[in-house]
Amino acid sequence: MTKTTMTVNGKSVSAATEGRTLLSAYLRDGLGLTGTHIGCDTSQCGACVVHVDGLAVKSCSVFAQDIEGADVKTIEGMANADGSLSVLQQAFQDHHGLQCGFCTPGMVMSSAALLAENPNPTEHQVRDYLEGNLCRCTGYHNIVKAVMAASDQAVPAE
Ligand code: FES
Numbered sequence: 001m002t003k004t005t006m007t008v009n010g011k012s013v014s015a016a017t018e019g020r021t022l023l024s025a026y027l028r029d030g031l032g033l034t035g036t037h038i039g040c041d042t043s044q045c046g047a048c049v050v051h052v053d054g055l056a057v058k059s060c061s062v063f064a065q066d067i068e069g070a071d072v073k074t075i076e077g078m079a080n081a082d083g084s085l086s087v088l089q090q091a092f093q094d095h096h097g098l099q100c101g102f103c104t105p106g107m108v109m110s111s112a113a114l115l116a117e118n119p120n121p122t123e124h125q126v127r128d129y130l131e132g133n134l135c136r137c138t139g140y141h142n143i144v145k146a147v148m149a150a151s152d153q154a155v156p157a158e
């Protein structure tokens with residue numbers, strides 16, 4: 001076991017890792033940040049997406065030791081400083097972009113990365129960007145509406 005240190009949600013943190021410890025396990029088991037969900041553990045569902053140095057990454061596809069020193073953001077770091085929901089999180093709530101909520105942390109993290117890269121995406125660009133995030137419940141339409149609303153654009157019609 002080795003101690004692996006990185007910055008998570010603005011704080012320097014350390015947890016014991018083996019070479020095979022995935023970033024998702026580091027966050028959930030090592031740091032107790034269980035907002036990062038694990039749906040498949042095989043890089044398919046997107047429930048585990050976090051930001052690593054500003055980029056959306058499936059945390060089940062990265063070894064923690066390989067990103068020693070990185071700047072990581074998880075869903076726990078997405079709310080405003082006063083604890084209120086971010087504009088994007090609020091838009092998911094307002095537009096019913098979640099049902100069971102299992103995919104939601106990954107959807108929010110991926111959508112935030114998209115909006116950072118492209119603040120005014122088209123509906124097609126939103127759908128294309130979220131292609132790696134699976135949702136069993138919503139049919140995706142309300143998720144797309146939420147992302148469009150968060151970017152201050154007209155939401156797609158029903
Ligand atoms: S748990 Fe990482 S992509 Fe499904």
Ligand code: FES
Pocket residue numbers: 097098099100101102103104134135136137138
């Ligand atoms: S809201 Fe249930 S999986 Fe997406």
